[in-house]
Amino acid sequence: MESTYKSGQNPQIYILYASETGNCEQISQDFFETFSKDYPNAKRFVLNDHQTQKNGQSAFDLQSKDALKVCIFLTSSTGDGDSPDNGEIFHKFLRKQTNHLEEGQHSTALSHVFYTVLGLGDSNYSKFQGAPRFLDSKLKQLGAQTFYDRAEADEATSLELVVEPWLEGLNDSINSIIRKIKKFDQEYIDQLLTPIDVNEHQAQVDGHDDENESIKTPLMTYGNIIGGKITPCSPDRELLEIEFKTDKPVSRDLIDVGSAFSFLPQNSEETINYVIEKFKWDRNALIGNDTVYDLLQKSVDIVSEKLKLSKVLTDYDLQFLPEEAKESKHITLKDFSEYTVKFDQIPFSILEDDVPKIKERYYSIINDPFYDEKEKQVVETSHTFKICFGLHKFSVRGQNRFGLATSFMKDILVNQEFSRKIKMHFSHSNRIIYFPHKEYVQELKPLIFICHGTGITPFISILERIKNIYESHERFGDLIMLFGVRSDTENFLFREQLLDIFTKLKLKSDYSQLYLASSQSLSEETYNGLVIKRKGHVQSFFEDQSVRDRIKNYLLEKEGYLMICGNKSTLGQSVIKGLNEKFDELFSHSQLDKLKQSGNLLLELWDD
Numbered sequence: 001m002e003s004t005y006k007s008g009q010n011p012q013i014y015i016l017y018a019s020e021t022g023n024c025e026q027i028s029q030d031f032f033e034t035f036s037k038d039y040p041n042a043k044r045f046v047l048n049d050h051q052t053q054k055n056g057q058s059a060f061d062l063q064s065k066d067a068l069k070v071c072i073f074l075t076s077s078t079g080d081g082d083s084p085d086n087g088e089i090f091h092k093f094l095r096k097q098t099n100h101l102e103e104g105q106h107s108t109a110l111s112h113v114f115y116t117v118l119g120l121g122d123s124n125y126s127k128f129q130g131a132p133r134f135l136d137s138k139l140k141q142l143g144a145q146t147f148y149d150r151a152e153a154d155e156a157t158s159l160e161l162v163v164e165p166w167l168e169g170l171n172d173s174i175n176s177i178i179r180k181i182k183k184f185d186q187e188y189i190d191q192l193l194t195p196i197d198v199n200e201h202q203a204q205v206d207g208h209d210d211e212n213e214s215i216k217t218p219l220m221t222y223g224n225i226i227g228g229k230i231t232p233c234s235p236d237r238e239l240l241e242i243e244f245k246t247d248k249p250v251s252r253d254l255i256d257v258g259s260a261f262s263f264l265p266q267n268s269e270e271t272i273n274y275v276i277e278k279f280k281w282d283r284n285a286l287i288g289n290d291t292v293y294d295l296l297q298k299s300v301d302i303v304s305e306k307l308k309l310s311k312v313l314t315d316y317d318l319q320f321l322p323e324e325a326k327e328s329k330h331i332t333l334k335d336f337s338e339y340t341v342k343f344d345q346i347p348f349s350i351l352e353d354d355v356p357k358i359k360e361r362y363y364s365i366i367n368d369p370f371y372d373e374k375e376k377q378v379v380e381t382s383h384t385f386k387i388c389f390g391l392h393k394f395s396v397r398g399q400n401r402f403g404l405a406t407s408f409m410k411d412i413l414v415n416q417e418f419s420r421k422i423k424m425h426f427s428h429s430n431r432i433i434y435f436p437h438k439e440y441v442q443e444l445k446p447l448i449f450i451c452h453g454t455g456i457t458p459f460i461s462i463l464e465r466i467k468n469i470y471e472s473h474e475r476f477g478d479l480i481m482l483f484g485v486r487s488d489t490e491n492f493l494f495r496e497q498l499l500d501i502f503t504k505l506k507l508k509s510d511y512s513q514l515y516l517a518s519s520q521s522l523s524e525e526t527y528n529g530l531v532i533k534r535k536g537h538v539q540s541f542f543e544d545q546s547v548r549d550r551i552k553n554y555l556l557e558k559e560g561y562l563m564i565c566g567n568k569s570t571l572g573q574s575v576i577k578g579l580n581e582k583f584d585e586l587f588s589h590s591q592l593d594k595l596k597q598s599g600n601l602l603l604e605l606w607d608d
């Protein structure tokens with residue numbers, strides 16, 4: 001079949017991104033804004049729009065051989081080297097297209113595609129650049145051709161270090177590939193655009209058993225906060241526990257003890273009204289299908305994400321702003337609205353383009369959602385998920401120190417607004433820490449948990465599961481937990497629960513022990529001999545020969561699991577350093593990498 005695409009014609013150009021926490025989304029958006037001035041036909045899509053319909057038209061379809069296509073992919077990784085949720089459908093498409101191919105075998109399915117990839121990642125994760133590398137290798141296998149080298153940006157050093165030079169070189173490379181494509185002769189174009197034998201290909205694709213993948217399709221559902229409690233823990237901090245109930249049942253394939261879900265917080269009524277009043281906006285005015293009020297409530301972040309002031313300054317005449325404001329470069333919409341003069345000049349359209357969107361917030365669960373108390377067994381679906389977080393009790397210098405998500409949840413709880421609908425998201429890719437049930441309960445492989453502060457949460461839900469199945473098992477593997485707190489009298493979170501489960505575990509395992517490191521003060525409390533205490537940080541337990549011997553034995557001989565959860569810089573790096581330095585080189589970086597690859601070292605570390 002002769003194609004209608006003619007030599008000399010411009011290719012279709014797509015900027016395609018997948019992003020979990022917004023970085024790739026933002027970079028692709030910024031790039032697209034300038035790029036589309038030179039190439040007005042270029043289009044930008046999120047990867048999951050592949051082969052979907054938008055306003056009655058196909059959004060983008062790389063499989064369709066209707067034209068030559070230039071694609072700029074920007075993607076991060078999440079979970080364990082997985083694609084962000086909003087790229088998962090495209091990844092599935094790539095898997096389907098390639099699973100009938102042997103290793104090293106290629107097809108021509110995407111021979112009409114010319115592409116490059118920018119990968120964002122973090123080398124602290126074992127599958128560094130998992131998703132971009134997967135994307136690159138599958139595109140190649142399907143015959144797509146690279147026109148500019150893939151770049152690997154690393155958050156552990158600095159994303160900008162790689163992103164900026166890559167973006168600088170990108171324009172020239174696009175210009176040059178377009179020039180090249182326009183010079184292709186018709187015969188070559190026809191060859192690239194010849195459809196592959198669909199029947200033969202489809203037969204192979206259909207033969208693939210897709211069952212396991214479909215179970216793990218991420219779930220977006222709405223839910224409500226149905227209750228919770230506030231417990232003071234220190235003079236200035238309190239602990240909030242919040243219980244969510246989802247509208248749809250959530251499968252245990254998507255979340256289980258140890259893992260997290262995310263939800264979209266909303267701005268408070270008070271903040272929305274404040275901003276509307278300051279800017280003199282009409283709350284019912286429409287932007288697309290949403291009113292200004294809707295956008296302010298559910299879409300744009302008023303209090304925690306910052307907008308780029310320089311952009312607003314050049315787009316609108318904001319010379320009246322005081323110097324101190326201009327110097328701040330980035331500012332939240334709320335802070336921006338504090339400068340009270342001449343705000344009638346600022347149109348509400350900034351909500352669409354300039355104000356950052358609300359980002360999803362991830363929380364590990366602290367309950368065992370899948371244990372059915374009546375049936376006394378673990379079931380496959382659940383509606384109720386509990387989380388917890390610490391909060392400063394008081395405002396500091398008149399400023400509310402709460403983040404958007406935490407104040408959102410606290411307000412709902414305090415004002416009992418339990419009917420408010422919240423968008424929630426469950427994905428298998430949030431399963432970093434998990435409970436290796438068979439290995440721990442049947443094979444008695446040991447578990448080592450290391451955490452501090454609220455990093456304890458994934459372990460609390462795992463311990464809940466162990467408590468729930470306790471009666472039905474004679475023996476358990478050894479379980480040791482090294483828990484770091486600031487003060488054991490004030491910040492010993494989940495104290496009663498921990499003492500209870502460790503009392504039980506000691507009866508049914510050879511050696512299970514709770515180790516408590518208190519960094520600022522250590523009380524005289526003995527906890528009935530149940531807790532081994534120490535002043536210092538968690539890794540100071542590595543000074544203790546018996547702790548070192550256990551960790552060595554559990555990991556190197558008994559194939560146990562080490563799970564670490566907490567802040568990357570204050571916990572993660574120090575614990576890894578301790579493992580490197582205090583164990584006679586048994587846990588060098590390469591040894592730890594091996595443990596990560598075999599799944600025996602699980603790291604859930606977050607930035608400040």
Ligand SMILES: Cc1cc2nc3c(=O)[nH]c(=O)nc-3n(C[C@H](O)[C@H](O)[C@H](O)COP(=O)(O)O)c2cc1C
Pocket residue numbers: 018019020021022023024025075076077078079080081082084120121122123125126127128129130155
């Ligand atoms: C829960 C979680 C899991 C992650 N897993 C990986 C990973 O397996 N490999 C990797 O290279 N980076 C991983 N990262 C790092 C992200 O890819 C990195 O932060 C990136 O800048 C995020 O970009 P985004 O905001 O566009 O999603 C992970 C980050 C988080 C929060």
